[in-house]
Amino acid sequence: MVYVIRRLLQAVFLALVMSFLVFTGIFAVGNPVDILIDPEATQAERVRLIAQLGLDRPFHEQYLIFLGNVLQGDFGNSFVYNRPALGLILERMPATLELAFAAIVIAVVLGIPLGMYAGLRPGSAGSQAVMAGSILGFSVPNFWQAIMLIMIFAVMLGWFPVSGRGQVGEFFGVRSSLFTLNGLQHIALPAINLAIGHLALVIRLARSGTQEVKAQDFIRFARAKGLHESRIVLVHLLRNILIPIVTLVGMSFGGLIAFAVVTESIFAWPGMGKLIIDSIRQLDRPVVVAYLIVIVVIFIILNLLVDLLYSLIDPRIRLDGAKQ
Amino acid sequence: MSLLEIDNLQTHFFTSGGVVKAVDGVSYHVNRGEVLAVVGESGSGKSVTGLSVMGLIDAPGRVVGGSIRFDGREIANLPSHEMRQLRGARIAMIFQDPMMTLNPVLRVDTQMVETIHAHRDMPKQEAWALCRDTLGRVGIPAPDERMCAYPHQFSGGMRQRVAIAIALLNKPDLIIADEPTTALDVTIQAQILHLMQGLVEEDGTGLVWITHDLSVVAGFADRVAVMYAGEIVEQATTDGLIEAPQHPYSRGLIGSVPSRNRRGARLAQIPGGAPPAVNRPVGCRFAPRCAYRMEGCAAPQVLRDNVRCWRAADLPAFEEVLA
Numbered sequence: 054m055v056y057v058i059r060r061l062l063q064a065v066f067l068a069l070v071m072s073f074l075v076f077t078g079i080f081a082v083g084n085p086v087d088i089l090i091d092p093e094a095t096q097a098e099r100v101r102l103i104a105q106l107g108l109d110r111p112f113h114e115q116y117l118i119f120l121g122n123v124l125q126g127d128f129g130n131s132f133v134y135n136r137p138a139l140g141l142i143l144e145r146m147p148a149t150l151e152l153a154f155a156a157i158v159i160a161v162v163l164g165i166p167l168g169m170y171a172g173l174r175p176g177s178a179g180s181q182a183v184m185a186g187s188i189l190g191f192s193v194p195n196f197w198q199a200i201m202l203i204m205i206f207a208v209m210l211g212w213f214p215v216s217g218r219g220q221v222g223e224f225f226g227v228r229s230s231l232f233t234l235n236g237l238q239h240i241a242l243p244a245i246n247l248a249i250g251h252l253a254l255v256i257r258l259a260r261s262g263t264q265e266v267k268a269q270d271f272i273r274f275a276r277a278k279g280l281h282e283s284r285i286v287l288v289h290l291l292r293n294i295l296i297p298i299v300t301l302v303g304m305s306f307g308g309l310i311a312f313a314v315v316t317e318s319i320f321a322w323p324g325m326g327k328l329i330i331d332s333i334r335q336l337d338r339p340v341v342v343a344y345l346i347v348i349v350v351i352f353i354i355l356n357l358l359v360d361l362l363y364s365l366i367d368p369r370i371r372l373d374g375a376k377q
Numbered sequence: 378m379s380l381l382e383i384d385n386l387q388t389h390f391f392t393s394g395g396v397v398k399a400v401d402g403v404s405y406h407v408n409r410g411e412v413l414a415v416v417g418e419s420g421s422g423k424s425v426t427g428l429s430v431m432g433l434i435d436a437p438g439r440v441v442g443g444s445i446r447f448d449g450r451e452i453a454n455l456p457s458h459e460m461r462q463l464r465g466a467r468i469a470m471i472f473q474d475p476m477m478t479l480n481p482v483l484r485v486d487t488q489m490v491e492t493i494h495a496h497r498d499m500p501k502q503e504a505w506a507l508c509r510d511t512l513g514r515v516g517i518p519a520p521d522e523r524m525c526a527y528p529h530q531f532s533g534g535m536r537q538r539v540a541i542a543i544a545l546l547n548k549p550d551l552i553i554a555d556e557p558t559t560a561l562d563v564t565i566q567a568q569i570l571h572l573m574q575g576l577v578e579e580d581g582t583g584l585v586w587i588t589h590d591l592s593v594v595a596g597f598a599d600r601v602a603v604m605y606a607g608e609i610v611e612q613a614t615t616d617g618l619i620e621a622p623q624h625p626y627s628r629g630l631i632g633s634v635p636s637r638n639r640r641g642a643r644l645a646q647i648p649g650g651a652p653p654a655v656n657r658p659v660g661c662r663f664a665p666r667c668a669y670r671m672e673g674c675a676a677p678q679v680l681r682d683n684v685r686c687w688r689a690a691d692l693p694a695f696e697e698v699l700a
């Protein structure tokens with residue numbers, strides 16, 4: 054309990070620091086007035102609008118006003134859409150979350166078995182193919198993979214739609230396009246595209262973990278007990294290689310959410326990534342700030358979850374981070 | 378018929394640096410209810426022999442020759458599923474480092490119950506109760522609670538007791554204990570030794586006790602097999618070996634045990650080191666270190682009257698050497 058409270062306090066502090074950095078950064082980038090105001094506007098109109106947006110006040114005052122508003126859940130209105138910035142982001146969040154989630158599931162569900170196979174049968178033709186594939190997944194640029202996926206599976210074979218998000222279904226009160234067939238067809242290609250790099254990483258981690266753990270005495274002892282090979286691999290080995298993989302998944306999930314920009318742009322996926330690119334281009338300060346803070350919060354939550362998962366997987370790790 | 382009969386066993390590792398003949402013509406046997414100590418310097422092939430019996434030699438290693446008969450049945454090249462049925466059920470093995478032999482992320486009860494369920498159907502509660510009783514039997518206090526603990530919550534000695542309990546679960550006919558006390562403190566060592574002695578006596582289990590420490594053997598083992606460079610150089614009853622070792626290597630081993638030496642006398646030590654397993658002398662493998670070496674020692678040696686030394690009969694009596 055003490056641990057959780059301490060972690061939450063840390064999180065709040067971190068969010069505060071981030072908000073300041075983000076605000077300063079965006080302040081330094083440029084003056085949105087030049088973009089927002091009609092070049093034909095009179096000087097009087099200009100001054101009035103600047104005052105209305107609060108851009109005439111000194112920096113520290115702007116920040117304090119902003120912070121006060123944020124604490125009340127108000128990130129300000131988008132300069133461009135003239136709607137609450139947070140609302141804009143939350144509206145698009147489910148699409149991005151489901152895309153990142155689908156990508157992670159693909160990376161883990163394929164990556165762990167493939168990596169374990171490669172670790173258990175090093176030198177076999179299958180395992181060499183897996184490792185060659187993972188090098189390819191690392192090194193081929195993401196956007197190029199996306200274009201190839203579209204060309205082959207959408208254009209030539211016609212198995213999947215070229216772009217966009219499919220129908221949204223509801224399941225236990227959660228609305229997601231993962232719950233309809235049409236939705237799954239739409240998400241398949243962008244999710245695979247987003248997954249490939251992480252799939253390659255998971256494969257490498259699972260393989261090196263397997264090679265390390267399989268040589269340990271407790272695996273030999275498990276075999277001496279006469280356990281079935283399947284139990285040795287699925288229980289004794291798997292449980293021991295999970296920690297680095299959970300770390301990777303936790304970290305890359307945040308990364309996927311934050312940086313799904315390329316994939317979302319190519320597949321016209323209506324998520325946060327596309328919104329943020331547009332907002333940066335238009336210096337839509339409230340949206341960018343709100344977005345970055347949302348991302349920070351997501352990262353903090355994921356970190357906390359990863360730590361909790363650790364202690365579930367490995368009893369030697371206590372929650373305060375010390376190793377016994 | 379003996380419980381375990383190993384005859385001219387050869388287990389080699391085919392490495393890039395050459396063929397490592399880790400076990401190169403080992404023969405020994407163990408009867409039911411008997412304790413056989415296998416003694417030798419580290420690297421002499423004691424563990425590899427034990428692992429060969431268990432069918433746990435991994436590539437690049439392989440049993441390339443000889444036979445292993447268990448309870449009258451040849452098991453040297455058994456199909457893997459049949460070997461699995463023997464392992465942990467009729468032949469159990471305990472390893473050296475109790476810190477490493479239990480899976481760190483699984484609870485003790487999980488690691489025990491699975492050992493039963495790998496070999497027979499038993500309702501979960503019943504299996505659990507059997508495991509708890511076995512923990513009690515090996516002297517673990519409050520076994521009910523300890524069942525739910527993780528390995529890191531036990532001391533080294535207690536962990537080795539857990540490993541012993543796991544080995545006992547399916548009432549094996551034979552236990553191979555590979556230096557199970559080497560990593561433990563001397564007092565704990567004595568406790569474990571005493572415990573094992575009682576347990577195998579109660580159950581009538583055959584025990585192969587592998588050790589590099591001859592001082593452990595007296596009063597515990599019925600017979601001793603002395604191993605050197607991949608082969609057995611001498612077999613004898615424990616008393617016989619300690620009183621009158623025949624092979625020069627056995628003499629050296631016994632001479633180097635502190636209690637044998639007179640107070641104040643220098644500890645005897647065998648000069649030099651064991652030959653590498655890749656490129657061994659053709660004749661007697663101990664010859665380069667042997668004080669009694671002669672020209673005839675360059676010829677291959679056979680086990681005669683349980684001693685692998687053609688000069689054994691001519692050597693001076695052991696007591697004279699010590700004096």
Ligand SMILES: Nc1ncnc2c1ncn2[C@@H]1O[C@H](COP(=O)(O)OP(=O)(O)O)[C@@H](O)[C@H]1O
Pocket residue numbers: 390392397398399400417418419420421422423424425426437438654
């Ligand atoms: N997996 C392996 N690959 C190559 N050589 C091995 C392997 N395992 C054991 N050996 C070699 O076999 C020999 C005997 O080892 P071992 O049976 O462990 O000796 P000990 O008598 O100390 O138990 C050693 O020279 C060792 O280097």
Ligand SMILES: [Mg+2]
Pocket residue numbers: 420423424425555556
């Ligand atoms: Mg050994």
